Amino acid sequence: MTNQEVHSKIVASFKFIRKTVLQIIRRRGARRLDPDEAVQEVSLRLLQRADALSLEGVPWELAIVTIAEQAVGNLLRDHRAEKRGGQQVLSLNVTVETSDEVCAELGDTIGQRERDARLGLRTRSDQEAVDLATDLASMLAKASAAVQETAELVKTKMPSEIEAETGIPASTVYDRMRRLRAPFEEEGLREYF
Numbered sequence: 001m002t003n004q005e006v007h008s009k010i011v012a013s014f015k016f017i018r019k020t021v022l023q024i025i026r027r028r029g030a031r032r033l034d035p036d037e038a039v040q041e042v043s044l045r046l047l048q049r050a051d052a053l054s055l056e057g058v059p060w061e062l063a064i065v066t067i068a069e070q071a072v073g074n075l076l077r078d079h080r081a082e083k084r085g086g087q088q089v090l091s092l093n094v095t096v097e098t099s100d101e102v103c104a105e106l107g108d109t110i111g112q113r114e115r116d117a118r119l120g121l122r123t124r125s126d127q128e129a130v131d132l133a134t135d136l137a138s139m140l141a142k143a144s145a146a147v148q149e150t151a152e153l154v155k156t157k158m159p160s161e162i163e164a165e166t167g168i169p170a171s172t173v174y175d176r177m178r179r180l181r182a183p184f185e186e187e188g189l190r191e192y193f
Contacts, residue, residue: 005050006046006047006050007047009046009060010043010046010047013060013061013064014039016061016064017039017042017043017064017068018035018039020042020064020065020068021035021038021039021042021068021071021072022035024038024068024069024072025038025072028072028076030072030075030076030079032079033072033075033076033079037075038068038071038072038075041071041074041075042064042067042068042071045067045070045071046063046064046067049063049067091106092105092106092107092110093105093106093107094106096109135187139183139184139187140180142183143179143180143183146176147176147179147180150162150168150173150176150177150180151176151177151180153166153173154173154177159173159174
């Protein structure tokens with residue numbers, strides 16, 4: 001397929017391209033994106049991939065939808081990067097030179113606080129972590145031995161796995177968890193249960 005043929009197909013499919021872009025923008029909640037810019041980006045990418053599209057035999061509508069998804073995703077990413085101050089976005093796997101002139105992956109040079117911030121998590125201070133562990137331990141100490149045993153098991157296993165391994169019915173596990181949940185909620189520890 002020549003560039004002229006692709007250009008003609010793009011012109012003929014303009015309404016479909018625009019409709020597809022608008023659907024993707026709505027679905028992703030990206031109202032801040034300019035639909036005309038996204039349509040233009042899709043058209044440009046279709047032109048750039050003219051040779052590949054003709055060789056692969058991909059249906060035209062599928063090519064439009066796929067390329068539109070990619071284009072809108074890239075525009076959103078770029079928009080978010082600009083919103084963060086235009087700072088360059090780097091992979092944590094990129095190799096950087098450290099202060100002692102040793103090469104290491106960027107991810108190995110940042111601390112836990114930065115990793116958590118990247119994921120939108122709030123890192124607790126050492127004192128908060130100790131306080132939380134103490135509160136949880138005192139709450140568990142008030143529970144019956146069976147409930148304590150169940151609490152330990154659900155840290156690493158699903159109720160169905162507990163049933164298979166110990167023979168304790170899953171319904172009993174759920175019942176014990178319910179009995180433990182109420183005191184946690186009363187003490188303001190619901191999110192940690």
